[in-house]
Every structure is written in C-alpha cells, then in structure tokens.
Amino acid sequence: MTSATTRDVTATRPLGDRTGRGRLTLAGAALVLVAAAVLSLALGPTGISLDAVPRVVRALLAGGTASPEIARERLVLVDIRLTRTVLGILVGASLGITGAMMQGLFRNPLADPGLVGASTGAGLAAVAMIALGGGALAPVVALLGTEAVPVAAVIGAFATTLLLYAIATRQRQTSTATLLLAGVAIGAFAGALTGLIVFGADDRQLRDITFWTLGSLGGAAWPKLAAALPFFAVALAAAPLLARPLNALLLGEAEAVHLGIATEQAKRLAIAAAACAVGASVALSGVIGFVGIVVPHVVRLAAGPDHRIVLPGSALAGAALLLLADTIARVVVAPAELPIGIVTAAIGAPFFLWLLLRQRSGIV
Amino acid sequence: MNGTPPRYGAPQRRAFAISLALTLAALAAGLDRAKAGETVTDGRGRLVEITDTSRIVSIGGSVTEILYDLDLADRIVAVDDTSLYPPEALKTKPSVGYVRALSAEGVLSQGPTLILAEADAGPPPVVDVLMSAAVPFVVLDGRKTPEAVADHIRFVAKAVGETQKGDALAKEVEVGFDRLAAARAKVATPPRVVFVMSLRDGQPLVAGEGTAADAMIRLAGAENAAKGIKGYKAMTTEAMVEAAPEAVIMMRQGPTPVTAETVFAAPAFAGSPAAQAKRLVLVDGLGALGFGPRSPEILLSLCGALDPACTAPAP
Numbered sequence: 001m002t003s004a005t006t007r008d009v010t011a012t013r014p015l016g017d018r019t020g021r022g023r024l025t026l027a028g029a030a031l032v033l034v035a036a037a038v039l040s041l042a043l044g045p046t047g048i049s050l051d052a053v054p055r056v057v058r059a060l061l062a063g064g065t066a067s068p069e070i071a072r073e074r075l076v077l078v079d080i081r082l083t084r085t086v087l088g089i090l091v092g093a094s095l096g097i098t099g100a101m102m103q104g105l106f107r108n109p110l111a112d113p114g115l116v117g118a119s120t121g122a123g124l125a126a127v128a129m130i131a132l133g134g135g136a137l138a139p140v141v142a143l144l145g146t147e148a149v150p151v152a153a154v155i156g157a158f159a160t161t162l163l164l165y166a167i168a169t170r171q172r173q174t175s176t177a178t179l180l181l182a183g184v185a186i187g188a189f190a191g192a193l194t195g196l197i198v199f200g201a202d203d204r205q206l207r208d209i210t211f212w213t214l215g216s217l218g219g220a221a222w223p224k225l226a227a228a229l230p231f232f233a234v235a236l237a238a239a240p241l242l243a244r245p246l247n248a249l250l251l252g253e254a255e256a257v258h259l260g261i262a263t264e265q266a267k268r269l270a271i272a273a274a275a276c277a278v279g280a281s282v283a284l285s286g287v288i289g290f291v292g293i294v295v296p297h298v299v300r301l302a303a304g305p306d307h308r309i310v311l312p313g314s315a316l317a318g319a320a321l322l323l324l325a326d327t328i329a330r331v332v333v334a335p336a337e338l339p340i341g342i343v344t345a346a347i348g349a350p351f352f353l354w355l356l357l358r359q360r361s362g363i364v
Numbered sequence: 365m366n367g368t369p370p371r372y373g374a375p376q377r378r379a380f381a382i383s384l385a386l387t388l389a390a391l392a393a394g395l396d397r398a399k400a401g402e403t404v405t406d407g408r409g410r411l412v413e414i415t416d417t418s419r420i421v422s423i424g425g426s427v428t429e430i431l432y433d434l435d436l437a438d439r440i441v442a443v444d445d446t447s448l449y450p451p452e453a454l455k456t457k458p459s460v461g462y463v464r465a466l467s468a469e470g471v472l473s474q475g476p477t478l479i480l481a482e483a484d485a486g487p488p489p490v491v492d493v494l495m496s497a498a499v500p501f502v503v504l505d506g507r508k509t510p511e512a513v514a515d516h517i518r519f520v521a522k523a524v525g526e527t528q529k530g531d532a533l534a535k536e537v538e539v540g541f542d543r544l545a546a547a548r549a550k551v552a553t554p555p556r557v558v559f560v561m562s563l564r565d566g567q568p569l570v571a572g573e574g575t576a577a578d579a580m581i582r583l584a585g586a587e588n589a590a591k592g593i594k595g596y597k598a599m600t601t602e603a604m605v606e607a608a609p610e611a612v613i614m615m616r617q618g619p620t621p622v623t624a625e626t627v628f629a630a631p632a633f634a635g636s637p638a639a640q641a642k643r644l645v646l647v648d649g650l651g652a653l654g655f656g657p658r659s660p661e662i663l664l665s666l667c668g669a670l671d672p673a674c675t676a677p678a679p
C-alpha cells in the first residue's frame with residue numbers, strides 16, 4: 001500500500017488523478033465542515049448548548065405549547081442558530097464553488113463569483129432600495145415590504161449578468177476577454193451610481209448600507225431560506241456538469257473545442273450558476289467577499305487542479321470557512337456581533353498566505 | 365428566569381457570572397417586584413403586552429436616559445453603544461452593540477423580560493426575529509421634536525409601569541421647552557450658524573436640512589446657514605464663504621479636542637463673521653441631537669451662547 005501523502009506536490013499529476021490527495025482533501029474539508037456546523041449550533045451568547053436539542057426535538061414532536069424555557073431554547077436553536085448554520089452552508093458553498101468555476105472559465109487566478117457583474121448589480125440594486133425606499137422606490141417597498149432589498153438584489157444580479165452576456169456574445173460565441181473588460185466598465189459605472197446614491201443617503205441609511213456591505217448572516221429566517229433555495233440549488237447542481245469542460249479549458253479554449261467539449265454551453269451554465277449564487281447570497285447576507293476568490297486556491301494547493309476535486313472541495317471548504325467566521329463573529333464581542341466580512345478575511349487571509357509559503361507550486 | 369440556569373461555555377463564563385449575580389440580586393430584592401400587566405401600542409402600531417419589567421434591555425441613548433431618570437437603572441440588564449448618558453450606563457452594563465447593528469441572540473442572551481428600543485433599532489431582519497420571540501419588544505416612534513420628548517417619556521414610563529414618575533418627568537421637560545421658547549422669543553435676529561460634524565483636511569462636513577442638528581439650530585433660536593443641503597454633506601469652501609456663518613457649532617466629544625484656532629484656520633471660514641469673532645460653540649452631541657430629557661437645558665445654553673439676549677425667565 002503506497003502512501004499518497006508523501007508525494008511531492010510540485011510533481012505534475014495527470015488530471016485524471018482522483019486518488020490520494022484529492023480524496024484526502026475532500027474528506028478533510030468535509031470533516032472540518034461537520035465540526036464547524038456543530039460548533040455553530042453549539043455556541044452563542046445565550047449559553048444554550050446542544051444538550052437542549054433532545055428536549056427541543058421532543059417538544060417539537062409532541063406539538064402543543066412547550067414550557068417557556070423550552071420555547072426559548074427552541075427559538076435560539078431552531079430559529080436563530082440553525083437558520084444561520086444553513087444559510088452559512090448555502091452561501092459559503094455556492095460562493096466557493098462558483099468562484100472555482102469562474103477561475104476555471106476565465107483561466108484567471110483573480111476571478112471571483114462576482115466577475116460577471118452579479119455583485120455589482122446586486123449591490124447597486126440593494127443600496128438603491130435602502131436609500132430610495134422611502135422616496136423614488138416607495139411603490140416597490142409598498143409591494144414587497146421587508147423583502148424589497150433581497151428581491152431587488154436578485155433582480156439586479158441577473159439584470160447585470162444578462163447585460164454583460166449580451167455585450168460579450170456575437171453569433172452565439174461568447175468572448176471571455178470582452179466579458180472581463182465590459183465587466184470592468186459596467187462595474188465602474190455602477191460604482192458611480194452607487195456613490196451617487198450613498199451621497200444622497202441620510203445617517204440611518206448610511207449605517208444600513210455600511211453594515212450591509214460588510215455582510216452578516218444575522219438576518220437568516222426560514223421563509224427567506226426557502227425562497228432562496230432554488231438559486232443555491234442551481235449553483236451547486238451545475239458543478240458535476242462543469243467538471244469535465246473546465247478541466248478541458250485548462251488547456252485553452254481552442255483545445256477544449258477540439259476535444260469535443262461544448263464550451264459555449266459550459267460558459268452559459270457557469271455564468272448562470274454564478275449569477276444565482278451571488279444574487280441569492282447578496283440578497284440574504286449582504287456582500288461577503290474573499291470566500292469565492294481564496295477558497296478554490298486553497299483547495300487547488302491541497303489537491304491539484306482537477307475540477308472533479310476542486311469544485312466539491314471548494315463547496316465544502318467555503319461552507320466551513322463561512323460557518324467558522326460566523327461563529328467567531330457571534331462569540332468574540334458577544335452580546336454584540338461583528339460583520340462577517342471582517343472575520344472571513346481576518347482568518348482566511350493568513351491561512352492562505354501560510355499555504356502559499358509552504359508550497360510554492362504554481363497556481364493554475 | 366426560573367428553572368435551571370442555562371449552562372455556559374468558557375467564553376461566556378463571565379457573562380454568566382454577571383447574569384447570575386443579577387438574578388440573585390433580583391430575587392433578593394423581592395420587595396422591588398416590578399408592576400406588571402401593561403398593554404401598550406408601540407411606535408409601529410403593535411399591541412404589546414408587558415408582564416414583567418424586572419430585566420430590561422435598553423436600546424438607544426434616549427431610552428436609556430429616560431430609564432435612568434425614572435430611577436430604574438437597576439432594572440436595566442444591557443444597553444447599546446449609543447447609551448452615552450449617563451456615562452455609568454455603558455461602564456456598568458454590557459452593550460448589545462450599535463443600535464443599527466444588533467444581534468438577535470446577543471440581545472436575548474441578556475435574559476430580558478422586556479426590550480425597549482428607539483425607532484432606529486436594526487437591522488430590520490434582526491428586529492423581525494426579536495419581534496417573533498416571546499420577550500415583549502417595544503419600539504418608540506421616530507419623531508425628533510420637543511413634543512416627542514415628553515411623549516417618549518410618558519410612553520416608556522407606561523411600558524415599565526411607572527406612569528406617575530413619567531408624568532412628573534414629562535411635565536418638567538415640557539416646562540423646560542416652554543422656558544426655551546420664551547427665551548428664544550427674545551432673540552431679535554436669529555444668528556446664522558453652521559453645525560460642523562467634522563473638519564477633515566479643512567473641509568467641513570455640515571448638517572443640512574432634515575437632520576437632528578438642523579432642528580437643534582432652529583430650537584436654539586438660530587438659522588442654519590447651510591442652505592440647500594440635505595442630510596450631512598461636505599460643503600465646498602466657496603459655498604461656506606458665501607454662507608458667511610456668524611458662529612460655528614461642533615460636538616465636544618471626539619478623538620481630538622477642537623479649538624477655535626484649528627477650526628478657523630480652515631480656508632472655508634476665512635473672512636466669515638464667525639472667524640473674525642472666533643465664535644466656536646461646543647455642544648454635547650448626544651444631549652443636543654438625541655432629543656432626550658436633557659434637551660431643554662442644553663438647547664437653552666446653546667441659545668444663550670449664540671445670542672446673549674436669549675435668557676430664560678426665572679422658573
């Protein structure tokens with residue numbers, strides 16, 4: 001029995017290698033995710049711990065009205081913590097996985113899920129909704145109530161992505177270079193509009209906008225999760241279909257076409273997945289950067305460039321990172337909480353640098 | 365909080381110890397049983413039934429100030445970051461964070477039997493979660509006017525079952541505002557002033573229309589020289605020269621103490637009457653802008669600082 005762990009990582013591996021390091025990475029990421037999920041459910045400022053779970057489950061099964069103490073435990077465990085855990089898993093996994101897709105599709109290590117305009121559009125729409133909800137956009141708020149901001153974010157994400165896709169597509173051929181450059185231009189323009197709206201916002205709106213741009217899982221609730229589930233499902237379900245095309249694209253677009261890969265279809269699917277992931281994430285938890293860009297690299301450093309490992313690995317690792325970050329955000333300054341964007345970068349960046357220094361293998 | 369106390373992990377041990385001590389203190393002080401059974405209609409038109417006011421989480425500077433004025437400090441179990449007055453509030457009580465950035469579990473972890481919050485409490489999804497919890501969550505309306513101060517005092521007092529004390533305090537505040545109005549009437553021509561939030565690189569960030577500072581200026585018998593600006597905005601040097609304020613108002617607290625020398629060194633104020641007379645007036649920011657029980661006195665002293673004729677009749 002040869003040990004896979006002692007192999008030199010800098011040695012080139014054939015792409016089809018799913019043994020050893022790859023499996024080990026997936027198993028490791030899955031273990032960390034399970035541990036992070038348990039921690040996230042067990043820890044919180046109320047001090048209610050997992051020993052309350054059986055009581056809450058029994059009360060749920062028995063129906064009727066529970067004692068006030070159990071009702072409080074149920075509220076904290078089921079409605080506050082479990083919603084956050086589920087939201088953290090969905091957002092972290094879909095940002096990690098679509099980050100890996102975008103990096104593969106554009107063959108650019110700095111690509112992230114927002115590359116095709118979804119973040120820009122979702123951000124602009126949400127900021128507009130927060131600042132103009134009492135004025136120009138009041139009818140929308142009247143129609144949607146508290147859901148106005150999330151719905152606007154999803155619509156904004158898809159609208160910008162579609163616009164970019166239309167700009168970059170000629171005769172059913174999508175040029176990735178045009179997509180990137182048009183994305184920069186549209187991003188700058190949307191940034192200007194956002195700036196204009198922020199300029200006109202009052203104190204309260206500014207506070208909401210600032211808080212929202214740093215992200216938080218604090219607004220998790222079951223109805224919202226149910227509404228966003230289809231979007232996350234699309235983002236995650238696209239992965240198995242994209243692993244082979246993305247592997248072929250590592251060789252270059254022309255080579256992938258010669259290998260018989262339907263590159264245009266793969267591009268459309270990856271872009272749609274990214275728009276779904278970013279739109280739903282931004283709508284439910286604000287802007288959470290860093291996860292989509294760094295997690296895929298961490299997985300590649302550990303397991304090599306094979307997308308059959310990188311995609312599921314990025315989903316597992318992204319979910320684990322976000323859950324750990326959220327748990328820290330809730331516990332460190334309890335009973336207040338930190339915006340999660342601060343924590344993901346604070347714990348993710350040093351870890352990533354350490355990995356980079358430890359193994360200076362080339363990053364795809 | 366009857367039954368077994370919740371088990372705490374290591375990080376929360378201190379918080380647990382504090383809350384245990386508070387619980388024991390509350391049990392020991394059995395004489396101080398809170399009056400109960402009030403039903404109030406809060407600022408959002410929700411009917412909230414309050415059964416126990418022994419453990420209050422107070423969110424928002426004005427709510428905390430009112431509770432302290434009603435001698436209910438010992439019932440407050442936690443405050444928020446804007447509860448700057450009285451100073452001991454934040455020194456002696458845990459903070460649940462900034463008023464607009466609360467955490468649902470954080471607030472509930474303090475074991476409150478009542479949550480009292482200003483209209484600013486947020487973010488909205490967290491407030492939704494708190495409203496669905498079993499603990500009564502009562503929110504004030506968002507008005508920032510003299511009438512609202514008295515209304516808010518009466519409202520908070522009713523919620524905590526101290527209607528008589530609340531009436532007395534509200535009347536004091538109403539009398540204070542009446543004296544302020546009488547003093548204001550003696551001001552012949554309202555001085556033109558600007559409220560400067562900050563001076564970054566010599567560019568003043570001023571309070572325009574629709575801000576609490578704008579209301580404060582008018583209540584202090586002055587006129588806001590920052591015309592045509594809505595909200596808090598940076599004002600160009602040229603516009604400020606054009607506005608020619610006769611006095612500059614700034615907040616006292618802040619990382620660096622502001623002095624007339626540093627403020628009037630800014631080119632924006634060059635040649636203005638305020639710079640020539642070196643008239644910089646410092647106010648207590650929260651007291652002046654927060655519309656709480658201390659507003660009448662603070663506004664009266666501001667009015668007097670801007671125009672010596674502004675004096676209140678002897679009470």
